[in-house]
Amino acid sequence: MVAVRLSVAPAAPRRLVPLALLLAVALLSANMWPGHLADPNLAHAVLLELKLPRLTATLIAGAALGLAGALLQLSTRNPLAAPNVLGVTSGAQIGLMVSLLLPASLKFVGVPAVFAGGLVAALLTFAVAGGWRATPLRLILAGTATSLLLAALASLLLILNEQHIAGLALWSAGSLFQNGWGGVAQTLPWFVLATAGALWLRQPLAVLGLGDEAAATLGLRVAALRRRVLLIATLLAAVAVSLAGPIAFVGLIAPNLARLAGHWHPRRLVPASALAGALLLALADAAVQRIGGSGGLPLGVATALVGTPLLIWLIQRLSRLVPPSADTLGTAVPSRRWPVLPLATLIPVLLVAGLFYGSLPLPDYALSDWLAQIPSSGALLVELHLPRLVLALTAGALLALSGGLLQQVVRNPLAGPELMGVSQGAGLAMLALVLAWPPAPLPAQWLAALVGAALVLAVALAVNRRHDYEPVRLALTGIALSALLGALAALLIVSAKVQAAQAVVWLAGSSYGRGLDSALALLPWLLLALPGLWLARALGFLAFGDEQANALGVPVARLRLFALSLAALAAALAVAAVGPVGFVGLAAPHLAGLLVGQNPRWRLGCAMLVGAVLTGVADLLGRSLLAPLDIPLGLMTAVLGAPYLLILLARQRRQRP
Numbered sequence: 001m002v003a004v005r006l007s008v009a010p011a012a013p014r015r016l017v018p019l020a021l022l023l024a025v026a027l028l029s030a031n032m033w034p035g036h037l038a039d040p041n042l043a044h045a046v047l048l049e050l051k052l053p054r055l056t057a058t059l060i061a062g063a064a065l066g067l068a069g070a071l072l073q074l075s076t077r078n079p080l081a082a083p084n085v086l087g088v089t090s091g092a093q094i095g096l097m098v099s100l101l102l103p104a105s106l107k108f109v110g111v112p113a114v115f116a117g118g119l120v121a122a123l124l125t126f127a128v129a130g131g132w133r134a135t136p137l138r139l140i141l142a143g144t145a146t147s148l149l150l151a152a153l154a155s156l157l158l159i160l161n162e163q164h165i166a167g168l169a170l171w172s173a174g175s176l177f178q179n180g181w182g183g184v185a186q187t188l189p190w191f192v193l194a195t196a197g198a199l200w201l202r203q204p205l206a207v208l209g210l211g212d213e214a215a216a217t218l219g220l221r222v223a224a225l226r227r228r229v230l231l232i233a234t235l236l237a238a239v240a241v242s243l244a245g246p247i248a249f250v251g252l253i254a255p256n257l258a259r260l261a262g263h264w265h266p267r268r269l270v271p272a273s274a275l276a277g278a279l280l281l282a283l284a285d286a287a288v289q290r291i292g293g294s295g296g297l298p299l300g301v302a303t304a305l306v307g308t309p310l311l312i313w314l315i316q317r318l319s320r321l322v323p324p325s326a327d328t329l330g331t332a333v334p335s336r337r338w339p340v341l342p343l344a345t346l347i348p349v350l351l352v353a354g355l356f357y358g359s360l361p362l363p364d365y366a367l368s369d370w371l372a373q374i375p376s377s378g379a380l381l382v383e384l385h386l387p388r389l390v391l392a393l394t395a396g397a398l399l400a401l402s403g404g405l406l407q408q409v410v411r412n413p414l415a416g417p418e419l420m421g422v423s424q425g426a427g428l429a430m431l432a433l434v435l436a437w438p439p440a441p442l443p444a445q446w447l448a449a450l451v452g453a454a455l456v457l458a459v460a461l462a463v464n465r466r467h468d469y470e471p472v473r474l475a476l477t478g479i480a481l482s483a484l485l486g487a488l489a490a491l492l493i494v495s496a497k498v499q500a501a502q503a504v505v506w507l508a509g510s511s512y513g514r515g516l517d518s519a520l521a522l523l524p525w526l527l528l529a530l531p532g533l534w535l536a537r538a539l540g541f542l543a544f545g546d547e548q549a550n551a552l553g554v555p556v557a558r559l560r561l562f563a564l565s566l567a568a569l570a571a572a573l574a575v576a577a578v579g580p581v582g583f584v585g586l587a588a589p590h591l592a593g594l595l596v597g598q599n600p601r602w603r604l605g606c607a608m609l610v611g612a613v614l615t616g617v618a619d620l621l622g623r624s625l626l627a628p629l630d631i632p633l634g635l636m637t638a639v640l641g642a643p644y645l646l647i648l649l650a651r652q653r654r655q656r657p
Contacts, residue, residue, distance in 0.1 A: 053178035058285045059278045060184065060191050061176070061244040062254075066277020067198045068236040069251030070258070070270050074205045075229040078136050079259070080315075080476055082252035083118070083237040086139065087146035089248070091121020092234075092241040094150050097157050111190045115238035121146055122234055128646045132226050133212075136472045138649065141414055144479070145645045148583055152638035155508050156631065174245040174299030176285050183243060191239045197232040198270055201225070205266040247300060248483050249307030250280050256314050280306075304487035311480045312463055315473050347393060347609070350616040385623075387519040388511040392619035392633060393612040394522045395511075395574040396584050399423075400611025401532050402571035403585030404592070404604040408539040409563045410461070414475040416586030417453070417571035421481035425456030426572040427507075427580035428489050435492060442521060442576075449572035456481055457568050509581030509634030511619055522577045528570055529608055533601050535563050540600035581634040584611045587641040590648060614641060 065083070072081040083089045095117020099110075126132065129142035178184065204225050207215045212222050240247065257280075258272035284302045399417060406415040406422075417423045429452025430445050437444075460481060464474045489507060538559055541549040546556050571585065591614075592606035618636035625631065 049180050050178065053181050053184055054176050054285070055282075056181075056184050057178050057187075057243045058176050058282050060187065061240040061247070062250060062278035062281030063274040064191055064194070064236040064240040064277070065247065065251040065281070066254035066258075066273040066275070067195060067270065068233040068240070069253075069277070070255040070266075070273035071198055071201065071205070071229050071233040071236075072251075073255050074266055074269070075208065075226050075233075076132060076139070077209070078139070079256055080136060080252065080472070081139070083233065083240075084147075084246070084248045085252060085476075085479070086143040087121040087125045087150065088118045088234055088237045089241060089246045090147040090150035090154070091124075092118035092238050093154055093246045094121075094157075095238075096241060097154055110186055111235070111238050111242050114242050115190075115235050118234045118237050118241070119231070121150060122230055124646070126230070128649045140472060140475050140479075142646065142649055144414070144419065144475075145642045145649070148638045149642035149646075152508075152635045152642070156635050156639075159631070159635075160626075160629070174247050174301075174303065176244050176281075176288075176299055187239045187242050190235060194232050194235040194239065195274070197228070198236070201229060201232065202266045202270050205229070205270075209266070244281070244299060247281070247303055249303050249311055249480075250277050250284075253307055253310050253314065254280055257310075298487070298490060301487040301491045304484045308480045308484040312477055315476050315480075316463060316467075346613050347616070350389065350393065350613070350620065353620065383516070387516040388514045389616060389619055390519040391514050391522060391577055392511045392615040394519070394526060395578045395581065396588075396611035396613070396615025396637075397526060397608040398522075398528065398570040398574040398611075399581065399585040399615075400588035400592075400607040401529060401604070402567040402574070403587075403611075404589040404607040405532060405535070405539070405563050405567040405570075406585070407589050408536070408542065408600065408604075409560050409567070410469040410474060411543060412469060412474050413590070414478070414586070416583075417567070418580070418582040418584075419475060419482065419586055420460050420478035421456040421485055422453045422568060422571045423575050423580040423582065423585070424482050424485035424489070426450070426453040426575035428452055428485050428492070429455075430576055431489055431492055442518070446573060446576045449576040450569055453568040453572040453575070454565070456485065457564060461564070507580065508632035509575075509579035509637075510630075510632040511578050512623075512630050512632070514577070518577060522573060525570075525573050528566060529605070531562075532566060532570075533605060535559065535566070536600040536604045539563060578615075578633055581615065581637055583634075583638045583641045583645075584614055587645050588614060590645065594648070 068088075069082045072083070072086065073079050083092075092114045095114045098117070099113035125139070125142045125146045126134070128145070129138040134142070204220060207218055207220050208222065208225060210218075215222055237251070240251075254277035255269060255273040257276045258269055261272065261276075263269045263272040281303070284299060284306055287306070288299055288302045402422070403416040406417065406420065407413060409415075426449035429448040433440050433445060433448040440448075460474065460477050461469065464470065464477055467473050486507070493507075538554050541552055541554045542556065542560075544552075549556050574581070588611035589603065589607040591610045592603050595610070596602040596606045614637060615633065618633055618640055621640075622631035622633055622636040
């Protein structure tokens with residue numbers, strides 16, 4: 001693991017600490033007394049049963065997130081480690097959901113259930129990435145794959161339990177509402193226990209900062225210490241999730257703010273991180289109560305609005321995150337390569353099987369009746385299944401094209417449209433258009449999606465240009481932007497009073513209800529593959545660096561602009577057709593590399609086939625496994641693809657010398 005220090009002087013931020021504390025006190029005091037209530041007794045009851053429990057829960061959850069982030073960053077010597085980055089928060093969310101949905105006789109509720117889910121997720125992330133010595137790049141990719149998989153499972157649980165979906169969806173957006181002291185009383189003993197453990201670990205973590213070998217020489221049991229850190233950090237994250245829901249950014253930002261204030265040594269960094277986390281969450285909740293009013297601005301939206309600019313600023317202040325010798329996904333090519341022809345033959349097979357799988361067998365006259373537009377039951381089945389399957393195949397190919405181009409242009413194995421925020425930007429722009437103008441025609445939706453995708457991509461690349469699009473830095477910028485855009489989309493849905501079930505399905509991406517006109521409108525855009533394949537060979541030279549590519553006669557600036565525009569267009573078209581489907585653009589190029597190696601043209605062409613097959617299989621299984629319930633396309637792509645990416649990461653780790 002690479003130790004990274006902030007390159008900014010701490011003197012100026014240290015002078016801002018008293019101002020921040022005064023601001024927090026002013027905001028909190030303004031929100032405490034319910035002055036709008038004329039009855040003093042009622043106001044007193046509201047203060048004791050609603051306001052004070054909420055404030056206590058806010059301080060506990062914020063301090064727990066700050067402590068968890070500090071412990072993980074100190075143990076990995078990586079200032080960008082946090083519960084949400086490593087998948088712990090997603091696992092804790094699954095744990096609580098499962099516990100709430102179990103029958104009363106089997107319920108295993110409270111912090112232990114949330115802790116169990118978070119611990120399983122953390123162990124999976126570290127096992128796949130290669131343990132505590134894994135590079136930041138591998139940790140982030142493993143945590144991302146784990147989070148994608150668990151987020152898909154969480155959304156599936158919401159869809160399968162519509163009677164609970166409204167409450168669970170609200171909790172998933174983050175909420176500190178407390179009806180009495182029950183929640184605080186349930187989590188307080190666990191918080192005290194975990195905090196005591198965190199404070200006790202400060203001195204061993206200071207020794208660990210000298211390096212593993214030096215710490216072992218001094219008698220420190222490094223492996224045992226890190227196991228204890230993982231347990232305590234996961235327990236702290238479980239406390240926070242139980243009280244406030246899955247809140248992002250606080251655990252990542254709080255320890256870095258403490259360092260900016262001059263607290264570098266673990267003895268001071270750990271308590272300072274707890275204070276910073278409590279302050280951040282208290283300010284966010286105060287803003288929620290002051291701005292949200294009775295409508296209730298979700299806490300997750302508030303933390304995303306505040307945390308995204310802070311996180312991007314912190315990322316830009318860090319020195320290099322990955323040494324030149326660090327491994328990256330996609331550099332290792334397995335010796336065995338499979339032919340791409342079977343993938344190409346799978347597409348027509350999917351088209352035919354899609355008419356049968358998950359439905360009654362088609363009669364002999366079904367296709368002829370459908371082509372002749374003769375009304376019949378067989379023609380109706382073809383009308384329902386064939387267009388959405390064609391749409392899924394086409395969208396998957398376009399997402400894979402976008403991901404392949406992005407990864408080549410910025411030389412970053414994490415540069416997928418979903419991880420860089422491109423898909424979320426396109427989805428947010430299209431959602432805003434549809435809510436503001438419901439009868440918007442299809443070209444207008446495509447244009448809105450393209451504008452949204454292009455703006456987000458431009459922001460992500462602009463803030464990382466001076467760092468040469470460093471993989472970890474660019475990935476974290478994309479994660480921050482994705483979280484912000486997802487929060488804004490949730491805010492739009494809440495403000496528009498869209499049904500929660502429909503919102504979950506749309507945000508996951510779905511081909512349900514798409515007609516033949518949508519499929520035929522998207523199909524010609526597969527011709528974008530032609531300029532993409534033409535660019536692929538020239539993009540391969542970018543792997544040697546811009547200077548070497550220029551020396552070979554490659555117009556780097558024009559090539560990068562054209563390729564990025566093509567990638568944004570492909571992703572925007574796919575999102576406009578099936579919604580923000582995740583994982584395909586990230587995983588398809590890597591899976592293609594396993595099949596045909598790293599030749600740029602072969603890899604890009606194969607990636608489009610892999611993307612089409614992945615979304616086609618996901619569409620077939622999504623409408624068949626739990627029929628008549630239709631599982632959204634984006635959930636199935638994550639369920640199918642995330643485990644494979646985890647296996648790929650683990651396999652590459654074992655192959656390393």
